Amino acid sequence: MSAITPALDPPAENGSDRLLTGVTLAFLRDLPALVAELTDGGWPEGLTTDQLMRGRSNWPPGPLEWCIKDVTSEGLCCFIEWCEGKNLTKAQDGSKYFLPITHFVSHAWRANFPQLVATLESYATGGDNVDTPAAETAFFLDIFCINQHGQSLPVIHAPVPIDQKLKTSLEACRRTVMVLQPWEKPASFTRAWCLFEIMTTLEGLDPAGNSWKLDMALSPADQHRFVETLTHNFDDIMKNISNIDARKAEAGQPNDRTTIVQRIESGIGFWALNDAVISAIRTWLVDTANAALTRVQDTAGPESTNAVDLSSFIAMIHKEHGKYALALDMYKRVLVVRGRNRMDEAGDLDYAATLTNMGNVYVCLADYVSAEQDAYTPALEIIRTRLGVRHPRYALALSNRSNMYAKLGDHKRALEGYKTALEVQSRLPSEHLQYIATLNNMANGYSNLGDNERALEIFEHVQRNMGLGEEHPKFAATLTNIANVHVVQKHYKIALLEYLQVSEIQRRVLGESHPQYATTLNNIGNVYFRQGRYVSALKSYRSALALRRENLREGHPDTARTQHSIETVLQQHRLYVYARGDVRRKTLGMEKRQETTGDAICKMASDYEQENRHTDATVAYDYAGVVYTIACGANHGNTLDTQVKAASVREKLFQVVW
Structure with missing residues (x-):
């Protein structure tokens, strides 16, 4: 590259963007030399994109003497246009600096720019960019392609809204590269414009109806840490993924954030965007882990430590x-x-850990015999022999086996196991995930044995101390447990609100196809049934059944239970409708404003209850409640007492039909 001076000549075309032009790897490789010539030095270590653009940054490391906005200020142009005006369009080997865009790059300005360049080079020359040769790859990077002087332009160059500019470039590429930097907690997911770019990509369709592509890219440094991070920090990774929330994203300018919020709300919406982003990351995580596994197997062998650890991680995912x-x-x-x-x-303990993990999967598949005989029992024996019964690993394996006993309904045996495990784990920090999990399970044991107050006290303690945030699956699991206790206590309205909150967390974090989401839908259906809201219950049960048929084996107990629930609700709804008509016929002519009418209907309901005609009794109590409300008021003792009786009969009905 020939030496140049910072003197500015007016560009050929003043004020334009380069929305359909991208920068090549040749340009990105030569950019440090260009900056060095302009500044008689190089760029500082830790240079951010924000610094490179504006010479200053809201994030370290401090101001930069030279920046893109300064050198383009006289011509009021974008940087590509400035380079064209200086005839800086080719590398020494003739490689072009600028080509029609092939990839849109979504990245955070606070991130390290040299690492961004290394990430794009690794992406373009690696296996992820299979459709475009590296020499023909041209990246849309906003700092080079968009004119940053919009407010200073003459009227003839009045700025187009930035979201429209980005959409033009996104549509031209139909392929977005999301730079994960650092990959465990990407800054991109906290920036509103990045999420807008992802949303536009996820909504996009080409003329043939194919979806636009969203790729994730890691820097070489992060790729080297990938295997270790996956295999040792799984909970941290899942926590960071679950905390993605477009509504909390920030923008450099308040007006920008307002614009993006409006676009998202008028588009797919925040919840759908969060779902789509998290789903894309989960898919990428598995694909990248599989690719890493293939590389490790090829280089170190299929039985190397890294290959086995990665395989175990993929199984966990x-x-x-x-x-x-x-x-x-x-x-x-x-x-x-x-x-x-x-x-x-x-080696023995690694083997036992795998046995325990297999046991957990067997339990999910309702294969309890295999879980007990082929997994938990031999794992416990190995750990006992190697470490003794006072070791946290033994406590964890014991707690896992107790979970199986709880699934089988042997709650007393499960609770004994939890207590033994907790005694060992009491030496762990109070926020330790294993300790919290055992507390959760022990509280479930108390609840299943009828000690609901003690169970609720433990659950609420866990919820306060887990420190994982309200969007983490483990928080949702604890909230589910609390809702279960409220159901037992007949606090159905509270339980329903809690289950609905759980369903939102699971839908965002785990996805709508996850079995746990199906379980929550089933729980919601149970509450609706207990409330006599049969149509709502049916809707929840049917949604749960569709998911369970998709994800669980044929004949799985959960699928069978949900199918039975649907049949029962349909039958009860028919009986309820018939009974409602029968009660109304028998009360025809009664004065609805008379308290004595409510008394008469209550007597009818009580007779039905004595005859174990629970559906008829429920209808009669409901009808009496309406009459009492009209005659005495919603908060009158008769009204409230009748509602309690109706709920009690519904609970009996639920226990009978299930």
Whole structure:
């Protein structure tokens, strides 16, 4: 590259953007040399995109003497146009700096710019960019392509709204590269414009009806840390993913954020955007882990430590996403390898950990015999022999087996196991996830044995101390437990609100196809049934059944229970409608404003209850409640007492039909 001076000549075309032009790898490689010539030095370590554009930054490291906005200020142009005016369009080997855009880059300005360049080079020359040769790849980067002097332009160059500019470029590419920097907690997911770009990509369709592509890209440094982070910080990764919330994203200018909020609300909406982003990350996570596994197997061998650890992580991801058959198959392969490495304590314990993980999957598949005999029992024996019964690993395995007993309805045995595990885990910090999980399970045990007050006290303690945020799946699990207790206490309105909150968390974090989401829908259906809201119950049960048929094996107990629930609701709804007509016929001619009419209907309901005609009794109590409300008021003792009786009969009805 020839030496240049900072003197500015007016560009050929004043004030335009380059919305359909992208920068090539040749340009990005030569950019440091260009900056060095302009500044008699180089750019500082830790340079952010914001610094490169404006010479200053809201984030470290401090101001920069030279910046894009300064050199383009005289011509009021974008940087590509400035380069064209200076005839800086080719590298020394003839490679072009600018080509028609092929990829839109979504990135946060607070991120490290040299790492951004390294990420794009790795992406363009690696296996992810299979459709476009690296030499023909041209990236849309807003700092180079968009004129940053919109407010200073003459009237003839009045600025087009930035969202329209971005949409033009996004549509031209139909492929967006989301830069994950740092990948464990990407800054992009906290920036409103980045989420707007993702939303536009996810909504986009080409003329043939195919969706636009959204890729994720890692820097080389992050790629090296990828395997270790996946295998050792799984909970942190899931926590960061679950905390993505477009509504909380920020923008440099308040007006920008207002614009983006309006666009999202008028488009797919915040919840749908969060779902789509989290789903895309989950898919990418599994795909990238599989690709990393292939590389590790090729270089270090299929039985290397990293290959086995990655396989175990992928199995864990499959289980978290409800893909139980895939998880079990992967764990079985890991078990075979670890079985050949049982030559010392570490090898034995790795083998036991895999057995325990397999047991957890067997429980999800309702294969309790395999979970007990082939997984939990041998794992506990190995851990007991190697570490003793006072070790946290033994407590964790014991707690997992107790979960199975709870599933089987053996709550007393489950509670004994939880208490033993908690005694060992009491030495852990109060916010430790294993300690919290055992507390949760023990509270469930108390609830199942009828001690609901104690259960609720423990659950609320767990909720206050888990420290995972209200969007984490474990928070949702604890909230589910609290709702379960409220159901037992017949506080149905409170329980319903809690289940609905859980369903929103699970829908966002786990996705609508996850088995846990189906379980929550089933729980919501149960509450609606207890409230006599049969149409709403039917809707929830049918949604749950569709998901369970999709994700669980044929004949799974959960699927069978939901199918039975649907049949029962249909039958009860028919009986309810008939009984309502019968009660109304029998009360025809009664004065609806008389308290004595309510007394008469209550007597009828009580007779029905004595005859175990629960549906008729429910209808009669409901009707009496209406009469009492009209005659005495909604808060009158007769009205409230009748509502309690109706709820009690509904609970009996629920227990009978289930």
